[in-house]
Amino acid sequence: MHTRVTLHRDFVISEIDERLYGAFLEHMGRAIYSGIYEPGHPEANDDGFRRDVLDMVKELAPPIVRYPGGNFVSAYNWEDGIGPREERPVRLDLAWHSRESNQVGIHEFADWCELAGIDMMLAVNLGSRGIDAARNFLEYVNHPEGSAWSDLRIRNGRQAPWNVKLWCLGNEMDGPWQVGHKNADEYGHLANETGKALKAYDSSLELVACGSSNPDMASYPEWEATVLDHCYETVDYISLHMYFTNYADDLGSYLALSEKLDRYIGSIAGVIDYIKAKKRSTKDVHICFDEWNVWYHSTERDKRILQGNDWPFAPAILEDAYNVEDALLIGCVLNTFIRRSDRVRIACIAQLVNVIAPIMTESGGSAWRQTIFYPLYFASRFGRGKALRLAVDSPTYPVNELGDVPYLDVSAVHDEAQGTIALFIVNRHPSDSLEFDVDLGGFTSCRLIEHQSIDYPDMKAANTAERPGHIQPTPGQGLTVDGSALKGALTPLSYHMVRLEVAE
Structure with missing residues (x-):
């Protein structure tokens, strides 16, 4: 099968916001305790x-990490996580049916972010709490000194403020499962009033309002229209969430879910444009896709804990073991974000460690990279620059509710400072190689720097503590550069990262 891609240096979608490669850590399962934090570990x-x-x-280099939730934040008292550790209360977490020791709070998380070179993206509780708790949290985190909350921060050991600029106004408030669930009018009003209070302190803050928890919600997309009608001029982003499943074990349909994601983004972009026009506004609101990942491997296994009568501490829940097909899907999702980077400015893979995560650990033992680590690594490292608009000619296959889906999924990023182009490629075909022909228009000469691929015949293969490097990228084969053209074959069901040195 033959595919053809045409790109040109002048056909630019957008400059990519580096926060497109962000991550998420919630107080749930072993994400925090025995994930990033485990005193006594070697x-x-x-x-x-x-x-x-x-x-x-640090390998993944996420520019931001969203914290502390997630569903957890909707009944969270941020004050529980400050002050002497021995005096912090143990609370019951209703979201994940567990006990929270509060041994990690804002100080500890901020220290970890500084070690990792990451900016914080903080969420406020608009479920069980509201404006007052949110503004107090902001004052504690960002005010230099001379007020009750800032002086308390100083007494608790942190002199300089953290100056966090990005704040989430609650989490998934459209979901009936949420503590403090609200309808769209209730939430839109509260988000607007909370946002006004936060921006009364600092007008340069970036605020994220809750959009739909997924595109299958009965309230979607009316939820976004109603919420934005209330708070369009106050907020800067509307959040979207989406998790991907393969319960039917239908690989073709599974790998096509990124097309559903693309339509989700397109629909909400249309809602944003409608509200902007309705309000005669000159302001742009963008999309913050602050929860996304594959999530289905562990669902049945976790019911025992989530519906049990005990309240365990840091239970091992949502610990999906990711396989090769998951890595291919993640590659397609990241391609979608790159191609939609004019509307999606921020995205956070959920989560970062242990809980549906690219990194896994054993309590007291080893840590390893899951299969999905690698597409995220390549995109984060080499997907910064200008997203290029591609003309793609590819054979297709039919998928229920989605129509014809191309076998070839591809995105490209031009890094002018480095003089490089990175292409991220997935061949969705289950049995055939794709002849790959790329016309690199506008570039006078090109040189292949690097070609890495995930090309493994067993789609169900995964990395484990015993075999941590079982699935990992290997040098790709068969792609060559001839002048301003890249040509070769892409093996069936494979992921590729290709970097080219280019001259204009």
Whole structure:
């Protein structure tokens, strides 16, 4: 099968916001406790943070991490996580049916972010709490000194403020499962009033309002229209969430879910444009896709804990073991974000460690990279620059509710400063190679720097503590550059990252 791609240096979608490659850590399962934080572990530093995990996080280089939730935040008292550790209360977490020790709070998380070179993206509780708790949290985190909350921060050991600029106004408030669930009018009004209060302190803050928890919600997309009608001039982003499943074990349909994602983004972009026009506004609101990942491997297994009568501490829940087909799907999702980077400015893979995560750990033991680590690594490292608009000619296959889906999924990013182009490619075909022909218009000469691929015949193969490097990228084969053309064959069901040095 033959595919053809045409790109040109002048056909630009958008400059990519580096926060497109963000991540998420919630107080749930083992994401925090025995994930990033495990005092007494052989790899723990003096503050209890696992150095082996930190090293892997630094490889991924997420610019931001969203914290502390997630569903957890909708009944969270941020004050529980400050002050002497021995005086912090143990609370019952209604979201994930567990006990929270509060041994990690804003100070500890901020320390970890500084070690990892990551900016914080903080969420406020608009479920069980509201404006007052949100503005107090902001004052504690961002005000230099001379007020009750800032002076308390100083007494708790942090002199300088953290100056966090990105704040989420609650989490998934459209979901009936949420503590403090609200309808769209209730939430839109509260988000607007909370946002006004936060921006009364600092008008340069970036605020994220809750959009739909997924595109299958009965309230979608009316929820976004109603919420934005209330708070369009106050907020800067509307959040979207989407998780991907393959319960039917239908690989073709599974790998096509990125097309559903693309339509989801397109629909909400249309809602944003409608509200902007309705309000005669000159302001742009963008999309913050602050929860996304594959999530289905562990669902049945976790019911025992989530519906049990006990309240365990840091239970092992949502610990999906990701396989090769998941890595291909993640590659397609990241391609979608790159191609939609004019509307999606921020995205956060959910989550970062242990809980539906690219990094896994054993309590007291090793840490390893899951299969999905690698497409995220390549995109984060080499997908910064200008997203290019591609003309793609590819054979297709039919998928229920989605129509014809191309076998070839591809995105491209031009890094002018480095003089490179990175292409991220997935061949969705189950049995055939794709002849790949790329016309690199506008570039006078090109040289192949690197070609890495995930090309493994067993789609169900995964990495484990015993075999941590079983699935990992290997040098790709068969692609060559001839002048301003890239040509070769892409093996069936494979992921590729190709970097080219280009001259204009």
